[in-house]
Amino acid sequence: MKGVVFNVVETIIEKEFGAEMWDQLLESAELDGAYTSLGNYPDEELYALVDAASQKLSISAAETLKWIGKRAMPHFQEALPYLFENYHHSEEFIKDVNNIIHPEVKKLYPGAVCPHFHMAQASRETLTLVYNSPRKLCALAEGFIESTAELYGNKIEISQSECVHHGSERCVFVVEWVS
Amino acid sequence: MTSKNDNEETSRIKLLEKRLERERKARHSAEAIAEEGLRELYQKNKQLELLNAIALSITESDGIEEIFHAVLRQIGTYLEFKAGRVCPLNPGIKSLLKSPIWYGSEAYSFYDAFRQKMDQDLALSGILSSESEAPITIRPTADLDNATLRELFAHYEIDNYLAVPVIINDHIALTLYFFGSKQKTQTSETDKLLRQIAAQLGVHLERELIRAQARIDMSRDLLTGLANRRYIYETIDRILIGNQNNVMPKTSILVVGFDNFRHLNDTFGHDLGDRIIQEASRRIIEMIKILPDNATATVGRVAGDEFAIILEDLADTDTVEQEAAKILQSLSMPYQSFDHPFPCTASGGLVHFNHATKTSFQVFSDVDTALQYAKQKGGANLTVFGDAMRQMTYRRRIMAANVNRGLSQDEFVLHYQPLISVADQSLIGFESLIRWRNADGTLITPIEFLPIADQSGLTIPIGQWVLKNGLKAIGRWGNVLKDYPRFKLGINISPSHFMATDFGDECLNLLNENEVSPDKICVEIVESTILENNPIVLKNFDFLRKNGIAIAIDDFGTGYSSLSYLQKYKPDTIKIDKEFITNISNNSESQKIVTAIIELAEKLDVSVIAEGVETKEDFLFLSRLGCEFAQGYYFSKPVSEADASQMLHGISNKWANRNAVN
Numbered sequence: 001m002k003g004v005v006f007n008v009v010e011t012i013i014e015k016e017f018g019a020e021m022w023d024q025l026l027e028s029a030e031l032d033g034a035y036t037s038l039g040n041y042p043d044e045e046l047y048a049l050v051d052a053a054s055q056k057l058s059i060s061a062a063e064t065l066k067w068i069g070k071r072a073m074p075h076f077q078e079a080l081p082y083l084f085e086n087y088h089h090s091e092e093f094i095k096d097v098n099n100i101i102h103p104e105v106k107k108l109y110p111g112a113v114c115p116h117f118h119m120a121q122a123s124r125e126t127l128t129l130v131y132n133s134p135r136k137l138c139a140l141a142e143g144f145i146e147s148t149a150e151l152y153g154n155k156i157e158i159s160q161s162e163c164v165h166h167g168s169e170r171c172v173f174v175v176e177w178v179s
Numbered sequence: 180m181t182s183k184n185d186n187e188e189t190s191r192i193k194l195l196e197k198r199l200e201r202e203r204k205a206r207h208s209a210e211a212i213a214e215e216g217l218r219e220l221y222q223k224n225k226q227l228e229l230l231n232a233i234a235l236s237i238t239e240s241d242g243i244e245e246i247f248h249a250v251l252r253q254i255g256t257y258l259e260f261k262a263g264r265v266c267p268l269n270p271g272i273k274s275l276l277k278s279p280i281w282y283g284s285e286a287y288s289f290y291d292a293f294r295q296k297m298d299q300d301l302a303l304s305g306i307l308s309s310e311s312e313a314p315i316t317i318r319p320t321a322d323l324d325n326a327t328l329r330e331l332f333a334h335y336e337i338d339n340y341l342a343v344p345v346i347i348n349d350h351i352a353l354t355l356y357f358f359g360s361k362q363k364t365q366t367s368e369t370d371k372l373l374r375q376i377a378a379q380l381g382v383h384l385e386r387e388l389i390r391a392q393a394r395i396d397m398s399r400d401l402l403t404g405l406a407n408r409r410y411i412y413e414t415i416d417r418i419l420i421g422n423q424n425n426v427m428p429k430t431s432i433l434v435v436g437f438d439n440f441r442h443l444n445d446t447f448g449h450d451l452g453d454r455i456i457q458e459a460s461r462r463i464i465e466m467i468k469i470l471p472d473n474a475t476a477t478v479g480r481v482a483g484d485e486f487a488i489i490l491e492d493l494a495d496t497d498t499v500e501q502e503a504a505k506i507l508q509s510l511s512m513p514y515q516s517f518d519h520p521f522p523c524t525a526s527g528g529l530v531h532f533n534h535a536t537k538t539s540f541q542v543f544s545d546v547d548t549a550l551q552y553a554k555q556k557g558g559a560n561l562t563v564f565g566d567a568m569r570q571m572t573y574r575r576r577i578m579a580a581n582v583n584r585g586l587s588q589d590e591f592v593l594h595y596q597p598l599i600s601v602a603d604q605s606l607i608g609f610e611s612l613i614r615w616r617n618a619d620g621t622l623i624t625p626i627e628f629l630p631i632a633d634q635s636g637l638t639i640p641i642g643q644w645v646l647k648n649g650l651k652a653i654g655r656w657g658n659v660l661k662d663y664p665r666f667k668l669g670i671n672i673s674p675s676h677f678m679a680t681d682f683g684d685e686c687l688n689l690l691n692e693n694e695v696s697p698d699k700i701c702v703e704i705v706e707s708t709i710l711e712n713n714p715i716v717l718k719n720f721d722f723l724r725k726n727g728i729a730i731a732i733d734d735f736g737t738g739y740s741s742l743s744y745l746q747k748y749k750p751d752t753i754k755i756d757k758e759f760i761t762n763i764s765n766n767s768e769s770q771k772i773v774t775a776i777i778e779l780a781e782k783l784d785v786s787v788i789a790e791g792v793e794t795k796e797d798f799l800f801l802s803r804l805g806c807e808f809a810q811g812y813y814f815s816k817p818v819s820e821a822d823a824s825q826m827l828h829g830i831s832n833k834w835a836n837r838n839a840v841n
Contacts, residue, residue: 019198023194023198025198034202034205035205036206038212039208039212039214
């Protein structure tokens with residue numbers, strides 16, 4: 001996992017709960033936590049941090065991931081502003097994630113592994129997104145989608161019809177733009 | 180302060196220290212990542228520079244040797260090798276390289292000795308045979324199987340080497356070897372990079388090979404595989420250009436040609452001719468193989484049955500002439516083909532280069548002159564071009580210039596020799612004959628200037644003049660010709676003129692211009708014109724006949740008479756050469772021949788004119804044979820236009836008189 005993701009998680013935790021909380025999470029996850037956005041770190045370190053946070057917050061790991069995801073986009077925007085500035089609506093941004101956003105991310109962080117979302121326009125306002133990644137971070141993805149909508153000031157309704165954590169081979173989200 | 184506060188302070192400091200430590204670590208790792216990135220960037224940049232430099236060398240270098248030098252130097256410098264060498268395997272590339280191609284960093288004193296040793300003792304290309312699949316990596320020389328090589332490398336402190344194979348058409352065309360002594364670090368990119376360079380080089384070399392082959396093809400004679408005329412010219416030019424410092428190289432050029440080759444081709448077909456040419460080329464090659472030491476020869480086929488041999492560095496001109504004579508001798512041995520020996524003699528013209536030799540054009544002009552002299556001397560002869568010949572050639576050129584002037588200034592005149600009907604000795608026409616009235620008033624006959632005109636390309640202009648002026652004369656004779664319904668003016672046309680594609684049109688246009696009916700002229704051509712078997716000749720022949728212009732075969736019987744062409748071409752008339760006619764009454768051989776010709780002509784419905792009738796006896800004899808027409812001094816020598824006009828008007832001549840009486 002790219003260091004930038006750890007940095008964003010750290011920023012969210014510090015903003016919501018203060019710097020001490022991040023110290024505590026690192027301590028209980030037994031990590032030294034020297035993350036730089038350019039570096040590459042084991043996925044397990046992220047999972048360990050999520051576990052530690054879920055215990056502290058008394059919510060499930062999935063809910064923790066979703067909670068992080070929902071708050072992430074403004075921080076990504078702060079780190080990588082130019083990725084966001086060409087879009088005026090979250091739907092445009094999400095539809096470009098495979099073709100423009102992730103390729104741009106890979107330019108910045110050589111070796112970054114980004115998931116590919118299969119997308120299908122279910123109706124004019126409804127988009128079906130299929131997430132299929134060995135990392136199984138569908139909750140984080142859901143949070144990212146919600147966070148993106150919020151960033152652009154759009155209202156969405158999101159539901160998950162399939163999930164790898166519930167016996168499916170993939171995760172499927174149905175996103176409907178209300179505004 | 181309380182101890183509790185102290186404790187809080189202490190743990191807070193510890194926490195902050197820990198955060199500081201974390202940040203420091205993050206910074207260090209970020210710096211390390213950035214530095215690694217810069218290093219990679221630098222490497223990539225160097226690689227790009229190398230690829231760029233190599234691409235540039237390949238496209239901009241002058242010739243493949245220069246490319247190899249550049250590529251060796253660029254890779255050698257990039258990977259910090261001491262020396263490098265190109266080892267070609269492909270014979271095409273080998274032939275393009277004059278000497279071994281080396282790269283050497285001059286800083287190393289061992290370089291010269293090492294490279295001499297390598298060039299002398301070892302076929303380096305054999306070090307590694309199946310490099311194509313192996314990764315291209317720098318290897319220790321200590322691992323080599325070949326003990327001699329190992330020792331050699333150890334002696335010169337070469338610890339490692341790199342072999343970069345260049346593949347063309349699935350084969351290693353050459354290998355670039357590099358030698359070094361420092362421990363080298365090699366990134367995984369190097370293999371990819373070197374492969375890329377090798378591939379680029381391979382594509383270019385393949386193209387060069389195709390180009391080189393095309394150059395060879397362009398300079399080669401297909402029938403014999405020898406050089407062609409163009410290559411021989413270029414070689415002479417190279418020799419002359421290479422000799423601008425005025426030290427005359429010992430160079431001579433021999434051009435040999437068969438004395439009777441066209442006859443052979445005409446009689447036995449081109450297949451046999453081709454075989455003899457091939458055999459002749461083999462004989463020449465055999466002869467030059469046994470030239471004295473140090474001498475070199477370049478052999479080419481420069482015309483149908485002519486070979487040029489450039490002889491260099493023979494001891495002296497005597498030796499050259501001896502060798503040339505030997506070559507002629509070997510060419511003049513009978514040729515065994517179709518289980519049958521064909522006798523074929525050859526003549527040769529020889530030119531020794533000297534300080535006056537300036538251009539290949541001049542060399543060929545001189546040697547052609549010498550060859551012509553050799554053939555004129557009766558063949559099987561070697562003639563060395565000398566000053567006397569140069570003088571003669573010079574005089575000929577002057578003569579040619581004069582002919583040209585004569586044409587433009589109307590110095591030529593036509594004379595007319597009467598053609599007589601044998602039965603009643605009536606005048607039935609003239610043969611027009613060109614004369615040159617020189618500035619001093621003397622008349623020059625065609626025998627003196629036509630051969631020169633022929634060599635100078637003036638035959639056609641002369642023919643055109645004759646045609647035009649003959650027709651004008653007919654126009655001037657005008658109405659009187661109405662008394663001669665069978666009248667024809669014979670006009671001699673040279674082979675090259677008759678072979679001109681527009682000859683037929685030229686005749687028709689001139690007839691129109693002068694308002695002369697086509698049946699008033701007869702185009703006289705010599706046998707060799709139709710023996711060429713040239714399709715244009717056949718076309719012109721048909722065209723003239725269709726347009727009512729008669730054609731006569733002149734000097735019949737003297738050429739390589741092949742009677743079959745009489746049937747093929749169906750001329751209107753044959754003119755039996757005076758060789759058979761003059762003194763026929765006393766020569767039984769001639770009688771037999773002429774009798775046969777007249778009988779044959781009758782059967783083919785071709786009329787016959789006997790040329791060169793000089794005595795009453797001959798005339799009477801021909802009359803008895805049933806010969807239809809005749810011309811010769813017995814009746815009249817060629818006369819001026821005015822005299823011819825008087826004859827036509829029946830004023831001055833017995834035949835005309837008789838005709839008038841009739």
